[in-house]
Amino acid sequence: MKPNLFRAAIFHTPRNPFTESAALEVHSDGGLLVENGHVSAIGDFIPLLRANPDARTHDWRGGFILPGFVDAHIHFPQVRVLGALGESLLDWLRHSALPEEARMQDTAYAKLIAREFLNALACHGTTSAMVFGAHFAPAVEMLFEQAFATGIRVASGLVLSDRNLLDTLHVSPDDAYQLSKGLIARFHDRDGLAYAVTPRFALSTSEPMLEVCRTLMTEHPTVRFQTHLNENLEEIDAVLKLFPWALDYLAVYEKFGLVEKRSILAHNVHCSDSTTQRIASQGAAVAHCPSSNAALGSGLFAMRRHVSAGVRIALGTDVGAGTGFSMLKEGLQAYLMQRVAPEGMALSPAHLLYLATRAGAEALGFDDTGDLQPGRSADFVCLKPPGEVLNAVIRHAESPERVLAALFTLAGAESVMETWVRGKCVYQSLSVPR
16 A cells, blocks of 8 residues: 655654753654654655655645644533533532433433534544443443544543432442443553543542552553542542541542552542642643633642653643534633733743643653654644635744744644544545635
């Protein structure tokens, strides 16, 4: 089979801009050579064409190739509660999220939502995601099966809770163990899929349930772990009342060995130096969800504190408490929130691209994606802005960094021309001009 050679301006961050200079790599008239589902070469288009005259060319001039976006925290059952504004976390859960999540008992409905969810990821250029599954094993099966069919990379798992939610969302620790074991056997490490042990949060999980989580992580040393941490002050107070022995919220998870390199902890808005230092020392990552933090009034993320401690950070949209599937919008929101946060960090376009791509891939344990270096999986998105304003800004931009800043500021789903995962097109817009 002939290789594919794509022509466009190319941006990626194979290095971490928080710790290294010159992390952003740009090819203004770039070529991306894809063979057998992987990036074979990247560089200037003309030399690559001369070296590969038989390649099938895709002329995307006027467009931009970026690595596929990686969403580090998102909830698949919450697609249809997007836009439920005006409440804080616990009220929003009671009135919007949990009633909708109870509908996932209906397997046909769960399959429909899974399709909507995965289509939304693809049309926004997201190729990998750490996904909070459902409280019902058949619904989680639907998510994994649909992800396998579409090609989108997904790490997910059965959401585990045994108290303080709707009764229909509770599961016993014994059943949680057996159901999780079955899902792991069927889906973990199956062509772009990974299993994630997923206690909803400490507020809804008893100590026996957290012990089940530890057992699953111990018995399956390559599965991932995800949960929520320090999102909302009311939530934190309630957790500490349930676990009076705990020094802080993080200590609840630490007691059960759940804070480690395989762990993604969502939010961590209200944190101490001790919290960030312990997360860093144990190698866990934090999923920063700026749109959700603002929409629910949860607070401003202390990014400088996390970076100074050496915590790995990635971006999550947190659909449906967040404001949509766009990782471009999430990057912009991260920038804006840091502009007004006490001791906020000045984020460059390279920071935003890294947070939305390579940082997420590392957090999810998908080490073969996240940038476009040779040997990586061919997971990428082509943006081709249709609007006059963005095109005008790009035409007059004085540097590649300014172009990338404009994409994060002004581009959205309408600019996504194609999304590719492992060398296969999983989304193609019918409206973007070619």
